[in-house]
Amino acid sequence: MVHDLINVMKAMVSMHKKLNDLAIDKQNTVKKGDIKALERVMKEEAPIVQQLRKLENTRMHLIDRWQDEKGLVKEAVTMDQLLPLFPEKERTELEDWSVKLIEEMIRLKEQNDLNEQLLEDSLRFVNVTLDSMRPQNTYNNYSGTGPSGDEDDFRPGDNSLFDSKA
Structure with missing residues (x-):
């Protein structure tokens, strides 16, 4: 069973490496502004995340089963707390894979x-660009509503006193 746990940890490290590669691809597509490529990367991520969830559930199940076999209490126990309870050879290998997994997870979080x-x-750039393209009403005094919110006598398109023929 310890070997099953080691294999699950190896698989989790492998999946996190794939996610890290995709996260770098995502960074490059965002820099280029390539929406189609970004959608593709996100579609590639989904099954990997789903596989990671399955692996995590398997890992937790294996640890629960191992704790049952050893007669250990199942309170919120971490791998660091469990490692000393494993045989020397498996402990070292589990420790190595645990460290690799943590490193990959940190790398993924940072990316x-x-x-x-x-x-x-x-998004901020797009919003600023959109705002600069919208027509701005620079003459707020002639907006058609007075300070009380009532309509002024002036309406855009109406002839004013200054529109008389000469």
């Missing part, structure tokens, strides 16, 4: 934070 910032900056 996702960067991508989030890039997307926010892109």
